[in-house]
Amino acid sequence: MSNPFSIIDSRLNLSRHYRRIFERPLPEGVTYFYCLGGMALFFLIVLTFTGVVLSFYYIPSASEAYHSIRFIDSKLPGGWLMRALHVWAASGMVAAVMAHMLRVYITGSYKPPRELNWVVGATLFVLTMAFGFSGYLLPWDQKAYWATTVGTAMPSTIPLVGHFIMQLLRGGDDVSGITLLRFYVMHVYILPLVSIFLLWAHFHMIRRQGISGGL
Amino acid sequence: MDNRLKKFYPDYLFEILLVCLFALEGALLLSYVFPPVTGSPVDFSRNFLPRPEWYFLALYQMFKYFPGNLAFIGVAVIPAVILFLVFALPFLEKTHSRRLRDRKFSAVAAAILLVSAAVLTVLSCF
Numbered sequence: 001m002s003n004p005f006s007i008i009d010s011r012l013n014l015s016r017h018y019r020r021i022f023e024r025p026l027p028e029g030v031t032y033f034y035c036l037g038g039m040a041l042f043f044l045i046v047l048t049f050t051g052v053v054l055s056f057y058y059i060p061s062a063s064e065a066y067h068s069i070r071f072i073d074s075k076l077p078g079g080w081l082m083r084a085l086h087v088w089a090a091s092g093m094v095a096a097v098m099a100h101m102l103r104v105y106i107t108g109s110y111k112p113p114r115e116l117n118w119v120v121g122a123t124l125f126v127l128t129m130a131f132g133f134s135g136y137l138l139p140w141d142q143k144a145y146w147a148t149t150v151g152t153a154m155p156s157t158i159p160l161v162g163h164f165i166m167q168l169l170r171g172g173d174d175v176s177g178i179t180l181l182r183f184y185v186m187h188v189y190i191l192p193l194v195s196i197f198l199l200w201a202h203f204h205m206i207r208r209q210g211i212s213g214g215l
Numbered sequence: 216m217d218n219r220l221k222k223f224y225p226d227y228l229f230e231i232l233l234v235c236l237f238a239l240e241g242a243l244l245l246s247y248v249f250p251p252v253t254g255s256p257v258d259f260s261r262n263f264l265p266r267p268e269w270y271f272l273a274l275y276q277m278f279k280y281f282p283g284n285l286a287f288i289g290v291a292v293i294p295a296v297i298l299f300l301v302f303a304l305p306f307l308e309k310t311h312s313r314r315l316r317d318r319k320f321s322a323v324a325a326a327i328l329l330v331s332a333a334v335l336t337v338l339s340c341f
Contacts, residue, residue, distance in 0.1 A: 022224035030221055038231035039238050046242065066256045073253060084246030092242055094270045105304075105325060108313025115305035122302050132268055141254035147265035154278060157286040215314055 021207065029214015036100035040128075041199075043093035050086040051188070058138070060184035062177030065140035090132055097128050109212035117205040120198050127195050134187040140180060148183070149175045266339075273335035297328065 009015050057076055059068040072079035101121065104110055110118035137148040152175065156166035171178030221227055267275050274290060281289035300307070308321050315322045 022222070022228075024223050025220040026223060026227055028220070030227060032230055032234065034227075035231045035234040039234050042235040042238055043242075046239065062257075066253075069253055073250075080250055081246060084250040085242055087251040088242045088245045088249075091269070092238060094268075096238070098270075102329075106315060108315075108318070110305045111308075111311065111313055112305070118305050119302055122298075126298070129270065132270060136268060139251075139253055140257055142257060142261070142263045143254045143265050145257040146263040147267050150265055150275075150278075151267065151271070154274075154286060154290040157284055158291050159287070162287060212313075 024210070026211065027213025030211065031214070033103045034211065036096055036103055040093055040096035040100055043089045043096055044195075044199075046089040047086060047093060048192075050082045050089065053082045054086060055188060060138070060181055062140065062180055065138065065180060069139045069141075090135060094128055094132060097125050101125060107212060107215060111212075114205070114209055114212065117202060117209070120202050120205070124195065124198050124202065127191055127198070131187065131191050131195075134183040134191065137175075137180060137183045138187065145175060148179065152179070269336065272339040273332045276335040276339035300324075 054072060057068055057072050057079065059065060069083070072083055074080070104118065104121070133151060137144045152166055152169045155169070156162045158165065167173065169179070169182070170176070171182050266272070274294065277289035277293065278286055281287075304321075308318055310318050312318065
């Protein structure tokens with residue numbers, strides 16, 4: 001009862017949970033290819049950190065966005081690094097998620113009883129792509145603006161609902177300041193909230209079911 | 216306790232952290248050597264041919280093959296079918312064996328999908 005941890009532990013029973021996660025033996029055949037999901041999570045942590053720092057200085061408005069990016073890149077100490085890391089970690093995360101999915105496919109780890117975790121993981125892949133798409137517009141330069149114009153025009157060719165989907169994405173008929181705000185809200189509020197919930201489910205299922213191990 | 220079995224801690228966690236360390240070093244190196252380039256400010260009158268991020272290039276290339284009103288086939292119908300197959304994979308595949316050689320149909324389909332995505336991505340660069 002002398003050290004602070006045992007006082008907390010005797011009340012909250014933390015070490016039981018610790019043992020369940022940390023001291024659990026793994027199945028045989030767990031190689032470095034089983035680290036790709038962890039790598040994706042790591043990139044997400046880097047993206048969260050750099051993203052929060054960027055959001056302190058970035059202004060999501062059509063008149064200010066470009067200048068705030070310029071400010072981050074050239075005036076803010078270390079700002080260029082935060083932005084560069086955010087861009088590269090984003091690419092890294094997409095690559096890690098894809099590689100992780102491929103590993104799970106090759107080892108057949110989505111087989112019963114893990115079907116539901118595959119579905120949650122596939123949803124997280126779609127969310128990762130949506131993160132990339134919404135983040136691409138935020139610098140509000142020529143490349144961002146016209147890429148989003150093309151990207152949001154694509155669904156408009158769907159019969160019946162296409163025009164509505166495009167207007168929903170753009171918040172009007174053209175890509176404008178409203179679109180920028182919409183993409184910003186997607187990028188920093190909606191997608192993170194949904195992703196955190198699904199990640200919790202993803203990891204919780206892994207803890208319940210264990211990892212599937214080698215073939 | 217079987218000592219040959221790896222545990223989450225320290226074995227697996229060490230491997231994960233090592234991979235993360237390399238990932239961070241890679242990201243830092245790329246950030247330093249190739250920082251993102253901010254283009255010119257938005258000019259509504261000057262149309263600009265954009266290139267999406269590398270992971271959307273395959274989709275972007277498909278867009279080119281279905282001109283005009285048919286574009287939705289390339290950018291919505293085909294991706295939706297692929298996504299459906301990916302999501303439904305555990306329920307579509309009846310075999311219980313996890314080995315690739317016991318699920319040849321699925322493996323060939325996955326290989327075709329990956330090769331097509333790679334080919335489309337390469338084609339979009341020209």
